[in-house]
Amino acid sequence: MSARMEEWAFPTRYDQSYLPDPDSPYWFPHRETMDPEERNAAVLVRLREVMEYASTTSSFYKDKWDAAGLEPADITSFEAFEQVPVVTKQEMRESQANHPPFGDYLCCDPSEVHHIHGTSGTTGAPTAFALGRRDWEVIADNQARILWGMGLRPGDTVFVAALFSLYLGSWGAMTAAERLRCRVLPFGAGAQGMTSRAVTWLARLKPAGFYATPSYALRLAEVAEKEKIDPREFGLKVMFFSGEPGASVPTVRKAIEDAFGATVIDCGTMAEMTPFMSASATAGTPDGMLLWQDIVWHEVCDPGTFRTVPYGGEGTPVYTHLERTSQPMIRLASNDLTRWVMEDNPCGRTYPKLPDGVYGRIDDMIHIRGENVYPTEVDNYLRGVADYGGEHQIVVRRTGSMDEMIVRAETTLPEGRRSEFEQRAGSGLQSFLGVRVTFESVDANTLERAEHKSRRVVDEREHTKR
Numbered sequence: 176m177s178a179r180m181e182e183w184a185f186p187t188r189y190d191q192s193y194l195p196d197p198d199s200p201y202w203f204p205h206r207e208t209m210d211p212e213e214r215n216a217a218v219l220v221r222l223r224e225v226m227e228y229a230s231t232t233s234s235f236y237k238d239k240w241d242a243a244g245l246e247p248a249d250i251t252s253f254e255a256f257e258q259v260p261v262v263t264k265q266e267m268r269e270s271q272a273n274h275p276p277f278g279d280y281l282c283c284d285p286s287e288v289h290h291i292h293g294t295s296g297t298t299g300a301p302t303a304f305a306l307g308r309r310d311w312e313v314i315a316d317n318q319a320r321i322l323w324g325m326g327l328r329p330g331d332t333v334f335v336a337a338l339f340s341l342y343l344g345s346w347g348a349m350t351a352a353e354r355l356r357c358r359v360l361p362f363g364a365g366a367q368g369m370t371s372r373a374v375t376w377l378a379r380l381k382p383a384g385f386y387a388t389p390s391y392a393l394r395l396a397e398v399a400e401k402e403k404i405d406p407r408e409f410g411l412k413v414m415f416f417s418g419e420p421g422a423s424v425p426t427v428r429k430a431i432e433d434a435f436g437a438t439v440i441d442c443g444t445m446a447e448m449t450p451f452m453s454a455s456a457t458a459g460t461p462d463g464m465l466l467w468q469d470i471v472w473h474e475v476c477d478p479g480t481f482r483t484v485p486y487g488g489e490g491t492p493v494y495t496h497l498e499r500t501s502q503p504m505i506r507l508a509s510n511d512l513t514r515w516v517m518e519d520n521p522c523g524r525t526y527p528k529l530p531d532g533v534y535g536r537i538d539d540m541i542h543i544r545g546e547n548v549y550p551t552e553v554d555n556y557l558r559g560v561a562d563y564g565g566e567h568q569i570v571v572r573r574t575g576s577m578d579e580m581i582v583r584a585e586t587t588l589p590e591g592r593r594s595e596f597e598q599r600a601g602s603g604l605q606s607f608l609g610v611r612v613t614f615e616s617v618d619a620n621t622l623e624r625a626e627h628k629s630r631r632v633v634d635e636r637e638h639t640k641r
């Protein structure tokens with residue numbers, strides 16, 4: 176069985192000179208289109224191999240599984256695998272505090288470490304990601320395979336417009352494009368005046384591919400328009416995004432498509448899970464994200480029990496590396512929310528799919544008077560409203576014993592026509608969300624734009640302070 180799966184082995188080493196037949200939509204035709212049951216059978220064997228490797232090379236996993244009374248040889252079914260306790264970010268922070276700098280879940284020799292990245296979070300101790308030299312090649316290969324699936328080809332220029340330094344997203348996109356034999360412009364983002372320079376470079380180079388966060392693409396479109404350049408003149412074909420919800424939020428996706436005239440592709444799991452593009456749309460199935468199950472094993476689980484929910488159900492993604500040897504993540508809990516389905520994909524790949532992408536983090540969900548509101552729902556609604564100015568802020572506050580949600584949205588309308596906008600957008604949003612909202616409007620281009628991931632929620636309630 177596995178002999179027929181192209182270059183399927185653990186530890187993994189891909190042929191660095193391989194490129195698919197130029198006419199093939201697939202990098203690995205068999206692996207991508209095979210009977211999913213047959214693929215799952217191979218994955219189950221691999222899960223045992225990865226667990227054996229991790230339990231013999233790291234005290235973190237050995238101790239964790241000893242405490243749970245299980246060992247790798249027990250994993251003879253996916254039901255058994257679902258009993259494997261999840262790994263949390265907190266555990267990794269503790270492991271790194273006790274075993275600096277990489278924690279006792281580093282499974283390779285420290286001399287193998289090739290890149291160090293890390294969490295960019297401003298709160299709490301940072302976590303270091305150690306990536307092995309061979310892992311980096313495998314990551315490049317896997318993500319080149321996914322970029323091929325998006326429709327990018329050798330010789331295409333790929334513009335990377337996200338933060339470099341600690342953020343793995345940009346480096347992962349860059350190394351993938353290099354492996355695909357593209358021309359990469361590692362432009363970056365975040366420095367003073369850089370967005371306006373990006374407009375100049377995009378207009379001059381006319382790249383085929385573009386990587387950023389979705390909020391940054393919208394900001395770039397605004398800056399281009401201010402400079403009287405139509406972003407369609409950049410001639411982009413494929414824009415792929417990770418880092419936050421957006422590319423699967425219908426009105427955000429449409430705003431990007433309309434501004435740039437390119438195919439919008441959503442991808443991304445977590446930096447720890449690099450190759451993080453293992454959840455990604457394709458040229459033939461451009462909506463939602465496919466779960467490339469032979470690269471990373473993705474489960475959508477009940478957030479209480481961490482058992483998988485049936486297809487059609489909603490839950491939290493749990494991820495397992497099938498090829499990483501440096502810091503393999505085995506059942507990493509994401510704390511995100513999504514829904515998964517198994518259906519025939521127009522591109523012919525036999526992977527499950529997240530039809531609405533990842534909607535957001537469980538922690539970011541706003542609980543207000545017994546209702547749950549996702550910040551992405553507010554975004555989705557406002558972007559579809561006429562005269563919306565492009566940015567908003569959500570303030571959650573406790574007044575007396577009641578929680579109150581205030582939405583402050585930009586409008587392009589002049590002062591005299593504000594109340595009509597507030598009335599129309601405010602009542603529309605209220606019925607869309609099913610909760611009472613205090614709606615205010617402000618001038619366009621007055622709220623802060625994200626250079627990286629947007630932060631639109633200000634929660635002023637004491638009990639939810641983190």
Ligand code: 8LE
Nearest residue numbers: 343344417418419420442443444445446451533
């Ligand atoms: C909805 C995946 C990467 C490198 O782009 C990234 O952002 O990793 P990072 O910084 O570890 O953040 C991971 C979190 O970003 C996820 O847990 C999720 O909340 C969010 N995220 C990343 N990609 C997406 C996403 N949320 N859709 C996405 N495509």
